[in-house]
Amino acid sequence: MNPTTERVRWTTADLELFPDNGNRYEIVDGELFVTRTPHWKHQKFCTKISKELDLWSEQTGLGETTSGVGVIFSDADNVIPDVVWISKERLAAGLDDAGHLTVAPELVIEVLSPGEINERTDKEVKLKLYSYQGVREYWIANWQLQQIQVYRREQAMLVLVGTLFAGDELSSPLLPGFSCPVVRLFS
Numbered sequence: 001m002n003p004t005t006e007r008v009r010w011t012t013a014d015l016e017l018f019p020d021n022g023n024r025y026e027i028v029d030g031e032l033f034v035t036r037t038p039h040w041k042h043q044k045f046c047t048k049i050s051k052e053l054d055l056w057s058e059q060t061g062l063g064e065t066t067s068g069v070g071v072i073f074s075d076a077d078n079v080i081p082d083v084v085w086i087s088k089e090r091l092a093a094g095l096d097d098a099g100h101l102t103v104a105p106e107l108v109i110e111v112l113s114p115g116e117i118n119e120r121t122d123k124e125v126k127l128k129l130y131s132y133q134g135v136r137e138y139w140i141a142n143w144q145l146q147q148i149q150v151y152r153r154e155q156a157m158l159v160l161v162g163t164l165f166a167g168d169e170l171s172s173p174l175l176p177g178f179s180c181p182v183v184r185l186f187s
Contacts (some may be wrong), residue, residue: 083109
């Protein structure tokens, strides 16, 4: 075997060695993904969708929402989704001592950052990971186009079920009674 052609497999332990410099370090299937601090509008969307989901969660008592939390599926799969919603039952069984999720949240939301590599990561790499790990819904928001792609679990896969635009209403069978005008999330 030629050592120069072997792929480096990163692990969760490797992440501890990286500097806290504002970059986001994630590992999927042992591959390292590094992204820079997100755009203002990226973070604004995260804040708005978190607020809407928080309000609904407080009213129903069904779960919790947070942004930027570490999800450690395995030593080779360690990601930081932009926003997650998780039921109280899953949350109770899914936190490690460091406060990271070790189970798939029911809902994961990623906001696209500009660039082909960033889009590929969210639309392909993380889509496969979240499908494999059992995420029930995956929303990919594009603040530049003001649209949200909604993926739902159909059998063992997350499948695109629709793309929502500013004039549409965001709702989900996963979140009974939750509804939000898409335009409010991008305004």
